[in-house]
Amino acid sequence: MAIGESLKLYWLYVKLSIRAQLQYRAAFLLAALGQFLITGIEFLGVWALFERFGRLHSWSLPEVAVFYGLVNCTFACADALSRGFDQFGVLYIKTGHFDRLLLRPRSTILQLAGHEFALRRIGRFVQGLIVLVWAASVLNVEWSVARVSLVLFSILGGACLFFGLIVMQATLAFWTTETLEIMNTLTYGGVESAQYPMAIYHVAFRRFFTFVVPLACVSYFPVVGILGIADPLGSPWWFQYLAPAFGILFLSACLVLWQWGIKHYTSTGS
């Protein structure tokens, strides 16, 4: 099937989903506001710690705010697009609805991605964006074309990475039926840790989030490049500009895993 046709179909899914959510306007606004508040208080904590301690090694509050804002925007995008995979165990495997998806002449990935476009995630996105814009205005960084494209590239790479993690979580459900909460440590835990520069963490933890789950490649390294500072971990500048590509690679690997997982699917038959 042509890519263009898939995209058109996907766009149709998104439009429908948005229209459905806006039917309950008050509920949508409340949900978005809740997201904004719950994720926003995290930054209150970051601010208070800087207020108390002044600096975090060589890092200042606006610098950490770039890490914070970027990963929150990124995760909000991935989270909004991946509801179908996130709820996969509960909504599709347990109920046996996945059988229906398999019968349709379109890829399962397209159908699950189109399950819902979670508009309420805009709450997290907006608070991340506010922090990011504030940091950008305070920091003494020259916003060249290269830097702005690196911001966009790392958001794309990061969204792919988190999307990949959620696809992996859904893949596991082929065997476990239930959605495994443990994967939350990688998604939400990943967001939590990427809000601060990776350089402050224990070396084993850092290696895990670089080589196993390439989270540092979509947050830490590009942000160092955006800030234009010397990396305490010693990465060269060209790597900082290339690193977000690992997020896209990670997603591709997860989708291959997904296709392989489908072969092992047995319906619950209900």
Added chain:
Amino acid sequence: MKRFLPYRAVVSARYRMLLQYRAAAFAGLVTQCFWGAIRLMIVAAFYAASTQTQPMSLPEVVVYIWLGQAFFGMLPWNIDEEFAQKVRDGSVAYDLLRPVDLYAFWYSHALAYRTAPTTLRAIPLGCLAILVLPRLGLAEWALGAPPSWASGVLFGVSLVGAAALSTAITMLTHISLLWTISAAGMDRIMPAVVTVFAGMVIPLPLFPDWMQLCLRLQPFRGLVDVPFRIYSGNIPPDVALLEIISQGVWVGCLVWLGRVLLARGARKLVVQGG
């Protein structure tokens, strides 16, 4: 004693039901540990870079973080879905007919809802943080014993106070359903309020000095800040007694408020048919 039998039965039934979900508890344990580790590394990095003395020492913050992970579930951050269901489909009417004190009956329910999953989570996490971490050569990150017997005993008392307080706050959110019917609003706002003001985002003493007075005069700190700082000795035993009394006063006020609101809500309650 016979008077308390129905309430005791409610508590024990909820406990037995919630203890069925062992796999979920295990997943929760791993998540909490991971979360605790991230928090520890962040705070430790701040302390390592700073030379000034802070209102809390790093070992005291370590205690605070582990206890926070262990007792996370006890915070009144959500509404019991079962209760919300009751209000929605109108079966709340059955409860109104029961020959028991309605507030006490629901309070027992809420108490079990708050404490049962927490016990399941706190005990293994506590064992891990107290016994396993030192053996892995991570003694400075482990949860140590309280500095004195007095601190330990007072921590126990204030933890009971925290459970009572948490349940009283949960009751207020539950009772608000009698007016709003939908739990959506409360479920969105409460987590933000509770986590900040109880001290789960960062320990309350680490907030700027000018905020300290306000933070002192609100009930949520009795959930986290008070018991955990008593454990670490950051609140010394002689002050701890005073703090526990203030916890008790808050419980009293909130229970009274809950009873008043419930009496009012029950009077004008429109039972949803179905």
